[in-house]
Amino acid sequence: MDFETLSADLRSLQDRALKEISAAADPEALEQLQIQYLGKKGELTGVLRGIGALPAEDRPRVGAVANVIGEAVKGALASRVSELHSVVQARRLAAEKVDVTMPGRPIARGTLHPIPETIEAIVSVFGQFGFVVYEGPEVENDLTNFQMLNIAPDHPARDLWDTLYVDIPGHLLRTHTSPGQIRVMETEKPPIRALLPGRCCRYEAVDASHGFEFFQVEGLMVDEGTSLADLKGLLDEFAHALFGPRKTRFRPGYYPFTEPSVAFDVECVVCGGIGCPACSKSGWMTILGAGMVHPVVLQYGGIDPEKYQGFAFGMGVERIANLRHSVPDLRYYLENDLRFLEQFR
Amino acid sequence: MRVPLSWLRDYVDIQQTPEQLAERLTLLGMEVKGIDRWGAAWQKVVVGEILTVADHPRADRLHLTTINIGEGEPLHIVCGASNIAPGQRVPVALPGAVLPGDRRIERTEKMGIASEGMLCSGDELNITSDAEGILILPSDTKLGVQLSDLYGDVVLDVDVKPNRGDALCLMGLAREVAAATGAAIRWPEITIEEAGESVESLLRVDVREPGLCPRFVGRWVGGAKIGPSPDWVQMRLQAAGMRPVSNVVDASNYVMLELGKPTHTFNGAAVQGRTIVVRLAQPGERLETLDHVERQLTPDTLIIADTSGPIGIAGVMGGAHSEITDDTTEIAIESAVFDAVSVRRTGHRYALRSEASLRFEKGQETRLARIGADRVAQLTQAWSGGTIAVGRIDTAPVEPEPTRLTFRPVRVGMLLGAPIATSEQRELLSRVGIETESAPAGSRIQVAVEPRPLVVDAGTDEVLTAIVPTWRRDLSIEADITEEVARIRGYETTPAHLPDTLMPAYRHPPTKARNAMRETLAGAGLTEVVTHALIDPADEAKLEWPDDDGLSMAEPVAGRTINVTNPLSAQHSILRRHLAASLVDVLALNERQGRESVAIFEIGKGYGRSGDLATEWNRLGILLAGDATPHSWTQPARPFDIYDAKGVVELLCRRLGLPEPSYSPDDRGYPFHPGRALTAQARSDKESLGGRIAELHPDVLEKWDLRVQRVIVAELSISGLASGDLDRVRVEPMPRFPEVDRDLAIIVDEARPAAEVAESIGRHGGSLLRRVALFDLYRGAPLAASEKSLAYRLVFGADDRTLTESEIDGAMAQVRAGVEADIGARIRS
């Protein structure tokens, strides 16, 4: 045995090993080859057993060659392992292909009703300006619904509110959210910024624009020096928030519980002010009624009208929702046809 | 109120187009609801001259006419009226013409003779009330002119607010136009030529209720001849929406529209004893009113009577017996002021509202009683001839001075949010006839009248006195003057300014918890509905949902049902106590639309009364029907069952920070499936939830004609619905030592509720047992037919150490033994 022979054996061993490794078909075969060549009783160890027959000066050289070969076989094994892994994986992935154009699994998602949602939209605008929400009873007494709002029992303005009465003496279904003004003033002292959303009822035949049950949001602000200009400023913000940038205006209105009383008009949301059937060709749409709280009402609420002044406004929730969502018929809201409700994603 | 502009122009000059005027009036608070083209209904109706009139050969009543319409060959028109003669000018509807009521005129044949159009009566044109004769036009009317060019008018529909009774007439609106445009107003010239006897010798007036009739002015016209009023008068009344009746009645109506003063004209000969008494009705008295309804009068009704009994309901409607008829010659004119509240109550009592009562209800200035009597007498004489008796009867000839109202110009600016110079305020007020002057030193200000008068010292502020015209009965406090200044100046000039004063303290919105629930439920696939609070008593009776929640919750269903005393219909005549019936109605409606699956919820109120106290409580209603998961390519359909509803309730409990609810079965039967109904209850320190979850009894489905096989309804009371804020989450530290799971299968009798098994496990699990969850249910071999196997996963853990096997084994052994002993269960190994 000499150095040359031993080196030649080692090289042929390497050639064979690399060939077999590259031909291995699966991870198990590779494991076998690892044992066959590099194991404790493997071929490389076997060849190196002949090293003792070499002259002492050749031994390190053979050792170096053996190391190089050992590393080469190890490297070949490792790269074949990863090669085989990606082949196996690719085969699996190919087998797992699905038709990605099939529709997704249906997930049920309900919708929220446009009335409470519109109330929330209104509340969130005024909420930014410090208005807080209160609620009053729907079965009201005549005193709070009318008399404390400056509408005496035989006031001709009572015709503005056709009333549904109940079998509790002196009680009725509130015809507007305005009695909430009294209820807030009874419990809170200025500064007051209050919102009162809720259900109201009137004796009214049902058609596309009238219902005997409907919803309103009342607003009330009372403080020293609160003025009509403050009301205009707030309502402008409100109109812009809900209907986008458009012109607004005040014109005179009439409510017994405000003095002065105003109607708040917004540039027609259909035609943008040119004039169309929706706005009776006026270019304007009235979205709410408002005014400065009448001294009578302040007094009933226990607030000194010489020291404090304030404004109140009231709007029909359906009216706002109609304009925002192009709802053509008021009856849709309480009918609850799911084909209508499910449009409010 | 309908305002013909040609009539309004009698009292004020108008330079603006109708649209401009409408806009100005609207901005002044006299809202113009519509602009009508009066006469727009006449199309192809022209002025023609009758050339010849001949008899129809085959019909006695018909005439053959030839008509010159100013151009072309004369037209041959067959006419049935008898008041025609050659030389008259008449309205001619040409072939293709359209008349009011969308009546179309074509070339026709009448008894064998062709007619090239039609001659029109005033009634056919809606100009006068004469349906008999052809409308004869003035002889100088130009031939061939379209009638709409001649008599067409623009009519504004003005919404006069209830506080402005003074503007419910042409004169009042003329004042408003003048205020808006700066034009001057012209009063009608009221001149009376009296002759003959004095009115006192013809009529006696006895007002026995001066409180309810503060002034009564009477006049008398003798020798009148009843007939139609002049065509121009009839046209005006028609355009204003009032039907012409006769010259005398028209005179009264004309004055009401012109001056806002309702008056009444009696057939003087029918007034017994020539005496008019204003008094309250006596028990048993009856009156046939002008509408020919016999009415039983109640004793608190203010009436007009003669010596034999009632002849009218004061301010509301006259009696048929003393009505002006064709042969009336003596006219008694009543021009009175009646108490507004009394007239309003009377109108309501007899369900009788008239143009007159609407005006009385809003209050009348006493001055108008005199002016109205004179004006009606003048027009009656002008239109029906006769003689106006000398003088007038007047029960209260004193006319009050204008009221004086002090105000602080600086306060006006404060309320409006922008200072307005005193000089400007004075000028603005003068435009509506309110003159102002400096108030004497020490003047006090009327801030409020009700509920208690509030009069304050002006201090150092400048004070003015406003001299309020007598017709402005709506101005009584300082704020009223403010409104007037703002109104004339134009509300559109109000500056916009955001409030910069202190904000109120924070407050939880009461809707916060409700909104959290709404979002949660929508996320779980339920759609929110909002249904009527007013429902059909039959619906609630049909369902019989129990009032008793089996719990003492924060807001229980309480008291008796509240009924509406004047419902619109039986379908909406009571206030609901429960939501369940409303939800079933929604299901039924959507089923009719072809919907098979419905998952809805409502957060709404129930209402009840305890004694004379109304109470309202919040409820959550849930209804599930049809498929929980629709059939799709990924999964088969699965119908809703009560476990879906329980899942939703459990989800809500987690969202609200409540413990898992406890359940107990309810086998009461109708309206529930006796084997599929339960009460649920969960309670924490602050919140509570409770109510019923049930599959509805099949009989309910039948009563509602539902197609669906099963309907699950839950109705719950949730205290958080009312209170607002949600309980805050308090975080527990994550376990530092691992938890260990052990499974346990327990065989029990089929009838044994799972809740009892879980409860037993919990009782014997010791301090290391953290959670128990049922994860499997098994029936079948090798179990007996009457048995089921419930598989639970028990989770053990400790805060301070990793548990050893023997510790867990010990705990499990205790559980096994305990459950066996408690409920006779077998442990499956």
Ligand SMILES: [Zn+2]
């Ligand atoms: Zn428009």
